[in-house]
Amino acid sequence: MEQLTLFAETGQSKGLPKDLLEYQPGLIDPTTGDWLLEKLIRETPWKQTTQKLWDKEYLTPRLTCWYGDTDRIAGTLPWTPELQTIRGMVEPLAGITFNSVLLNYYRDGNDSVTWHSDKESIMGSQPIIASVSLGQVRSFDIRNKVNHKEHYSVRLGHGSFLLMKSGLQEYWEHRIAKSNKLMKARVNLTFRLVI
Ligand SMILES: O=C(O)CCC(=O)C(=O)O
Numbered sequence: 001m002e003q004l005t006l007f008a009e010t011g012q013s014k015g016l017p018k019d020l021l022e023y024q025p026g027l028i029d030p031t032t033g034d035w036l037l038e039k040l041i042r043e044t045p046w047k048q049t050t051q052k053l054w055d056k057e058y059l060t061p062r063l064t065c066w067y068g069d070t071d072r073i074a075g076t077l078p079w080t081p082e083l084q085t086i087r088g089m090v091e092p093l094a095g096i097t098f099n100s101v102l103l104n105y106y107r108d109g110n111d112s113v114t115w116h117s118d119k120e121s122i123m124g125s126q127p128i129i130a131s132v133s134l135g136q137v138r139s140f141d142i143r144n145k146v147n148h149k150e151h152y153s154v155r156l157g158h159g160s161f162l163l164m165k166s167g168l169q170e171y172w173e174h175r176i177a178k179s180n181k182l183m184k185a186r187v188n189l190t191f192r193l194v195i
């Protein structure tokens with residue numbers, strides 16, 4: 001748990017609220033992780049979507065792709081053997097089954113995901129999301145939606161697993177911030193149950 005730290009202002013090591021998040025390094029060993037990262041980057045049909053802000057269209061600062069049960073969830077690509085295998089690893093840890101996975105590809109430190117919560121109605125208001133990270137270590141920040149002073153950060157390592165528990169999306173937001181430091185590629189997989 002030493003990887004869990006409050007924001008840099010205190011520099012103090014503190015555990016994340018266990019009722020919200022659970023972090024587990026080393027779900028996938030580094031060698032397998034290297035191989036997977038390279039394969040996912042090369043073989044995934046990545047897309048860069050746009051988002052609208054104040055009537056202006058912006059390119060989303062990362063690449064994405066959805067896989068899942070294609071008969072149930074429109075717009076997803078069929079599961080690949082690798083994604084099925086990883087799904088089989090995270091389901092027992094999450095205690096639920098998943099029918100889709102969103103892949104995010106952060107090409108460098110300029111790629112990011114801004115403060116948000118994942119509570120689209122298609123997942124219910126309290127979804128459990130299982131997240132697997134490959135490649136560059138990046139900081140995953142969470143903050144309380146009402147009281148932004150309440151915040152935590154966890155560095156998501158190569159091959160690590162993060163469980164976003166049911167309370168997280170309702171009262172907390174999360175992000176992967178941009179970084180000025182030299183950052184290599186990172187691929188993150190978030191397994192979701194679309195209902
Ligand atoms: O890249 C990550 O670790 C988080 C991605 C995320 O928040 C999302 O896909 O909703």
Ligand SMILES: [Fe+2]
Nearest residue numbers: 116117118174
């Ligand atoms: Fe998210």
